[in-house]
Amino acid sequence: MPHLAENRQAYHEYTILEKIEAGIVLSGGETKSAKSGQINLRGSYVTVRDGAAWIINMHLAPYQPKNQPVGYNPTRSRKLLLKAQEIDSLIGKSKAQGQTVIPLAVYTKRGLVKVELALVRGKKAQDKRASIKKRETDRQIGQALRRKA
8 A cells, every 4th residue: 555645744733633545536547546646635625515525635646747638727626435434424524614635645546546535633832842842852862761771
């Protein structure tokens, strides 16, 4: 399951509450572009319209920039493939105050392009500082253990 793109900033900005796997509807050139890793998830989010989940603002560069289709929009909305029960669950959980759904990663699974979605809650500044401090102390402990061994 090689990751094609990750939204690393999401782990810093949000507290991950729940993760969900979804398929994504792409055209042929977009699939090739995705598999070559030309995806940017920064600033993208998921919304539900007309009973379907859509990923908004995900940048997917054209596969061949000099031979791109006429009117190609790299940040167009793309439909996510989820069951109706999963969509209803997302709607109910994201209605809670301060919660939203964002993509964490894009990867391949058995030749198909999949998106890892997460139900998240925004972190406050003190939470961000605490997570940075925890990460730094874990790193220092790991370094000390490696030096001893």
